[in-house]
């Protein structure tokens with residue numbers, strides 16, 4: 281099995297910027313968000329089960345999942361949320377595992393905003409946390425998305441705290457400088473992971 285580094289961090293912390301740099305260095309990146317969307321694509325068994333359970337109104341006219349409707353349906357109902365998670369979590373895990381198994385690079389990355397909370401860190405040998413001061417996180421996220429500072433603050437408050445994330449970290453990238461400084465930190469870790477993965481196999 282490939283040596284796997286899990287990458288996590290809060291909204292707008294820089295996970296994409298970090299994983300893009302690892303990808304430039306030739307490392308295969310598996311994205312948990314992508315996996316969670318793929319398993320409910322039309323034609324996949326999970327989508328038929330969701331439509332059967334919630335009614336076909338949960339689908340858009342083109343047959344794809346209406347994510348906003350599904351979010352609303354599970355938001356206020358813990359039993360529905362549990363049902364959905366029992367269906368999707370094992371499938372997401374399988375999708376991630378198949379991406380990791382197919383990885384041809386010396387090690388692979390699993391990027392997930394909920395790496396530790398979802399238990400996906402069990403698929404990794406190391407956890408790399410992208411850490412950022414909250415003011416900068418807010419500023420960068422507001423600039424990137426079309427959200428108000430209050431909306432972003434509410435999302436940040438609902439996520440794991442900075443300290444909770446750092447507690448589960450084996451390695452930390454502090455993303456409080458330029459992109460160039462971020463890349464330098466990635467390049468240093470890349471050398472370390474190459475060494476670790478060669479000793480692991």
Ligand code: ATP
Pocket residue numbers: 289290291292293294295296297298393420421424455456457458459460462
């Ligand atoms: P999300 O979980 O919300 O998808 P993310 O953790 O993947 O976010 P990015 O999209 O990589 O975060 O970064 C958030 C924003 O901040 C982006 O617009 C990105 O270009 C910018 N950014 C990230 N790091 C830096 C940096 N060091 N300097 C300047 N801008 C940065």
